[in-house]
Amino acid sequence: MSLRRRAVLVHRRTELDELLDRHATRGQAEFFLRTRGRTLEEVQGRHDAVVEARRAVAGAVPSEWALAEVERGDLDRFLFAPEDVVLVVGQDGLVANVAKYLDGQLVVGVDPEPGANAGVLVRHAVPGAVRVLGSLAQGGAAATVPSDDLTMVHARLDDGQELYALNELFVGHPSHQSARYVLGIGGRTERQSSSGLIVGTGTGATGWCASIAHDRGGRSLPGPADRALAWFVREAWPSPVSGVSLIEGVLGARDEALVTVQSDRLVVFGDGIEADRLDVGWGQDVRVGVADRTLRLAS
Structure with a gap:
């Protein structure tokens, strides 16, 4: 039946x-x-x-x-x-x-x-x-x-919690002040202090990511159906214990950004909805990458 x-x-x-x-x-x-x-x-x-x-x-x-x-x-x-x-x-x-x-x-x-x-x-x-x-x-x-499959972004905590977003995910301090963490991408790692990490899809490339990319000289961003994500570190702070060499790039379909928290509390939220968030404590890992699911949108 x-x-x-x-x-x-x-x-x-x-x-x-x-x-x-x-x-x-x-x-x-x-x-x-x-x-x-x-x-x-x-x-x-x-x-x-x-x-x-x-x-x-x-x-x-x-x-x-x-x-x-x-x-x-x-x-x-x-x-x-x-x-x-x-x-x-x-x-x-x-x-x-x-x-x-x-x-x-x-x-x-x-x-x-x-x-x-x-x-x-x-x-x-x-x-x-x-x-x-x-x-x-x-x-x-x-x-x-007829429909288009729009790429989404996915975050997963080491305790199994996860969050999806269509435009972008933010990882950082809940008040957007300085967040401390270790960022690992593509075999490179760096301890950072910044206003947070933004990881966006091609759908979100006209919003938050577009603003950051414009300020940095117009980096090329993915398209809505591309299995890729743009990522940016906001206002990275150079100091004797924090670096600024790993601040932007593109994640492919199989790539991940690994954030290891070194603050008392960070948050992960998507598409600007701060009320729907994941809370992350000291020492926890957050993995962010291309989601296995897409948004199937009638064209």
Whole structure:
């Protein structure tokens, strides 16, 4: 007996939702926005666009499928099934937020406001997402749609804890002050004191890594599907006991960066979500490399 296919619609609270939570009434929210040169109509319009996009995408899910909805804040408590089709309605960052919880499921990124802030991960307006769902329904269990496998980055602690990210991972002090550790890459090791290590994918090459690479003369960065990672040490500090010769490079598919912690506490977090992190103590090892899983994103 075949399993019933399920669509999982992922969304996040809108700015209007957050404003009403904070200010209790529309009148108070409107006053707050007006003091900052904005209008409630603008915020309401964006809210309505997101709500309508969610309604339209949910309505296009084939009748024989199950449908579940999950808000971004509940992702770490939601169990995805291997046969799920994940419909992400929002901005690029929401696709990155959900990627770490997936392992091969098809993701359809849906832009509720096409043309307003063009993204690279929310590739479909609502009509395009509806067509993808139609193609999957017509093809049955064996249906496929064009997609790209985007490289992810993976961190593993010596106690078995692990973390995945779509854009980049940060290893360093929780307040971004000086972190002390030994870095090992490609047979070389160096004791360092720095603002942390950034290891990024080609998808993340337009963000944090791009900023660092630009400041260092424009190092070439991997593409989103390349099985390679760019890595940068931030603000390495030269001293009699810490070096600055091992500060940037590229990790291939089989390479790893080994960080041995020499501070009381460091953290590892991905895609800018500091609340979802691994805590690492003195003497622990962190291994960072190309993940064995990818994000399968409908093109």
